[in-house]
Amino acid sequence: RGRTTFPNKWPLFSLLSAKETAAVRQACVFGNSANEALYVTHSNEFAVIGLNCSNCLGTGDSLSTIAPRALDALRGKKVASFSYGSGPHVLLATESGELYAWGHNGYSQLGNGTTNQCASPALVTTNLQGKRFKEVACGSHHSLALTTDGEVFAWGYNNCGQVGSGSTANQPSPRRVAGLLQGKAVVGVACGQTSSLALVDNGELYSWGYNGNGQLGLGNNGNQLSPCRLTALQGLCVQQVVAGYAHCLALTDEGALYAWGANTCGQLGTGNKSNQHSPVQVMAEKERVVEVAACHSTHTSAAKTQSGQVYMWGQCRGQSVVLPHLTHFVSTDDVFACVATPAVMWRLLSLETEDFMTLSQALGREFDSPETADLKFSVEGKYIYVHKAVLKIRCDHFRSMFQSHWSEDLQEVIEIEQFSFPVYRSFLHFLYTDTVELPPEDAIGLLDLATSYCENRLKRLCQQIIKRGITVDNAFTLLSAAVRYDAEDLEEFCFRFCVNHLTRVTQTAAFWQVDGAMLKEFICRASRCGAFKN
CATH class of the missing domain: 3.30.710.10 (Potassium Channel Kv1.1; Chain A)
Incomplete structure (x- = not known):
């Protein structure tokens, strides 16, 4: 999901030893000052580190720690989705569909019917019998969870209708969000501080909750107590939506990026600081966008284009950047590590190992190199230089081909007729680079x-x-x-x-x-x- 230089860009992880760092497979830095982190190792062990505000580390006590502590309650589980609120409170959905919550609970945002803090991961079960969950999202003090069959449940603080129940009464336990979502299959959820969003499988977008900055994208600034469709996006098929503190970004299946809501730091990328109550297209002159990023703890926005360019705008190290700025980063995650305040993660980060990349680079340098090659392919009259041993190691087709009883094993040049030069060269290049x-x-x-x-x-x-x-x-x-x-x-x-x-x-x-x-x-x-x- 992006090749961030981990963990150098996240100061909290400098507390880990080299051995501990090498074991990390997934991680999330969160908290009001980016002072808490949870990570999962390659062997599915969970560990936490940091300040432990409101028991958000889930260790069973309120002690801070600069050394990793195990979360035994989650040992062996696999994470499907992870999110955190401002309290902070924490939600986690496992790959088997279980829903866990812990941390701050002053507004029942843990969904257990009380307002008592929870110091360890606890299953959320009230009103959820037989339900399996695949995605979670936290606002400042409210929670959303999406089931595998497309239903949205919400609970917690509801002063602006962010729970979508039709009232402003706080919701102490999970309740299904219905109204205009009734009968719709929801595929994604997101939260601003006090607003909520749901993306439907046909590309429609619905929003509810606080709307004082136009963050619901409905063309006005009135709060909504139940889901409303963003009619301004009618005819477009949204495939990703993310929410900042009080602004939203949506990406269509054609790679177009739309923004709306608060703009005091330039987080909409429109070139000014005027709020927008309806979606406006940004980065229209740039190439296709393939990923957008925002996080309800910050006023920062980021996007990645088809060729891998990463742009950032909004609040960047205290400055207001009002137009998308091309960075040297390789992932949107790096934007939040280096320029956002606080430097939290906008999603659970999955990591690639450095060794794998290094080997790939070494092999990649020798692809199509006449100096070291011992075999040539001739395609459409052009040569591609390769190494027989690499092809045998990387591909069963070539392992079979280069056997002593096959004529190809003795040839220095092999003719290829059934595929074009760009296609065959790209295939051989893939065997060297995995790209x-x-x-x-x-x-x-x-x-x-x-x-x-x-x-x-x-x-x-x-x-x-x-x-x-x-x-x-x-x-x-x-x-x-x-x-x-x-x-x-x-x-x-x-x-x-x-x-x-x-x-x-x-x-x-x-x-x-x-x-x-x-x-x-x-x-x-x-x-x-x-x-x-x-």
Whole structure:
């Protein structure tokens, strides 16, 4: 999820030894002064470090610690989602669907029906029998949890309607958020300090709670006690939403970024400090955005583009940056480590190991190098220089090919005819670097190769490139290819995109050039989804 230089950029983690640091797989820095952290090791051990305000470390006592302490209550669990409030209070959903809460509870934000602090992780069970959870979000003193079947539950402080119950009475235990969300399948939730957001599977966005800065995106500044749809985004398909202290960012499936709400520090990126009560597009002149980042503890915003460029704006080290500023960072996480106040994490951070990257770099340097290569591939009249041993180690196809009874084992040059030069070179480059750099249309050819050679990781990477590169113009071409190569997940993704942008997709050349059977199958399937209902 991003290659942050961990843990150097997070001061709290300098308290860990080199051995302890090497064991970290997931981590989150939180708290009002970024003085608390929870992390998970590669062996699924949980540990905490820091100040322990309001028992938020979950150690069973109120003692601070500069040495890691184990959280035995969570040993062996796997984290699906983690969030924290201002108290701080903490919510954690496990991969098996359990929901834990601990820390500050002055407004019943732990959902246990009391206002007593909880010093250890405790299961949240009231009104939740049989429910499994996949995502959690905390506001300052309220909580949201999303079930695996798309229901949202809320509880805690409700002075502005942020629990979505239709009143302003505090909610001591979980209650399902209904109203306009009734019958909708929610796929994501987010919280500002005193506002709430829900993203529905069809790309619609709903908001409720405090709206004094326009952070609900409804075109006014009146509080809402139950979910309201952001009609200003009608016709767009939102795929990610995040909330800052009092502002919001939404990313559409076409890579467009919209912002609204408070703007006193320039956190909307509009070039001024005027609040916006309705979504406005920002970074429109830049390349496609693939990730947005904000956190309800800060007035900072960040975004990552398709080529990996990271931008930041808003409150940055005390300065107000009113337009997206291109950084040297490689992940949005680094923005929050280096410029946000407090320097908290906007999400649970998953880490890649340095050794893996170093080996990849060393191999990558020798790819297509005539000096050290012992084999050439000839594709479309051009050579690609490789190392037979590397190919045998990295790919079962080549391990089989380079056996003594195969003629290829004796050849110094192997001719390739069934794939194009860019596709085959990209495949060989992948074997050296674990990365793929191709436009989505070429990634289709590479997906074909990956399928032929049974390279499942490469198939997944190709699918990711295609998902991030999908546009109205190429959507139907990509859908046809996904069907042809039997890529079910990708097919479903492309199909959903085509349905969400049906009118414009049916006006593209790609739509009318496809064969009749494919066209008929698409129309029948889209009809079954209700795409042609008025």
